[in-house]
Amino acid sequence: MSPSDQTDDESPPVAKSAANLRELAYAQIKHRIITCELRPGDAINESQLAALLGLGRTPIHQALHRLEMEGIVTILPRKGVVVTPLSLNDILDMVEVRVTNEQLCVKLALERAHESDFKAMHAILDRTPDMLARRDVPGLMALDLNFHLAISAAARNKVLAELLRGLHEKQARFWFLTISDISHSERIYQEHREILAALESRNTEAAVAAIHDHIDDFRRAITRSL
Structure with missing residues (x-):
C-alpha cells in the first residue's frame, strides 16, 4: 500500500502511543523526585x-532529558544521571523571585478574576480538611499547587503562570518535607x-x-527543615 493509500487513522495511534x-x-x-522517593543527589539507573x-x-531516556532541561536532574557524561541537589541558597x-511574582499575580487576579475563578478556588480549598484529617501529604501538595495555579489562571497572564509553575515545581521537593x-x-x-x-x-x-506572609512562612519552614 502506498503512503497515499493510507487513511488518516492508520498512523496516528503509533505516534500517540x-x-x-x-x-x-x-x-x-x-512525581518520585518531588515526593522525595528519589532524593536530591540520588543516582538514577535507567534500566x-x-x-x-x-x-x-526509550521513554525513560527521553523523560530524563526533559527533566534535565527543567533542572530537576543532571546528566553527567559517562557517569549517569543524578537528582539535582538544591542548596538552601x-x-x-x-x-x-517567587514572592515578587506572586504579588504581581494577585494584583492581576484582583483586576481580572471572574466569579467562576473564585468558585474554582473554593472547590480546591474545600477538599483540604479531609486531606488534613487523612494526612494525605501528596494530596495536600497537589492542592497547594492547584490553588496557586487557579490564582495564575485568574490573573490571565500565560507567561507569569508558566514562570510560577516552574518555581513551584522546583521548590516542591523541599515543600514536601515541610508539609509532612x-x-x-x-x-x-x-x-x-x-x-x-x-x-x-x-x-x-x-x-x-496575605501572599507575602504565605510565602514567607514557607521560607521559614524550609530554613528550619534544612
Whole structure:
C-alpha cells in the first residue's frame, strides 16, 4: 500500500502511543523526585527505573532529558544521571523571585478574576480538611499547587503562570518535607483561606500582604527543615 493509500487513522495511534509513554515516564519520574522517593543527589539507573515503571528504556531516556532541561536532574557524561541537589541558597533565591511574582499575580487576579475563578478556588480549598484529617501529604501538595495555579489562571497572564509553575515545581521537593508537619499543613490551609478572602473582597493591600506572609512562612519552614 502506498503512503497515499493510507487513511488518516492508520498512523496516528503509533505516534500517540509513543507520546503517551513519554508523558507517563516523565510524570512518574517527576512525581518520585518531588515526593522525595528519589532524593536530591540520588543516582538514577535507567534500566532499574524502566523495570520499576514497567516502561521501555526509550521513554525513560527521553523523560530524563526533559527533566534535565527543567533542572530537576543532571546528566553527567559517562557517569549517569543524578537528582539535582538544591542548596538552601538556591531555595532562598527562588523564594525572592517567587514572592515578587506572586504579588504581581494577585494584583492581576484582583483586576481580572471572574466569579467562576473564585468558585474554582473554593472547590480546591474545600477538599483540604479531609486531606488534613487523612494526612494525605501528596494530596495536600497537589492542592497547594492547584490553588496557586487557579490564582495564575485568574490573573490571565500565560507567561507569569508558566514562570510560577516552574518555581513551584522546583521548590516542591523541599515543600514536601515541610508539609509532612501537620501544623504547617494547617497553617497553609488558613493562609490560603486568607488569600482567597482578600481576593474576593478585591482588597489589594490585604491580598498582597496575605501572599507575602504565605510565602514567607514557607521560607521559614524550609530554613528550619534544612
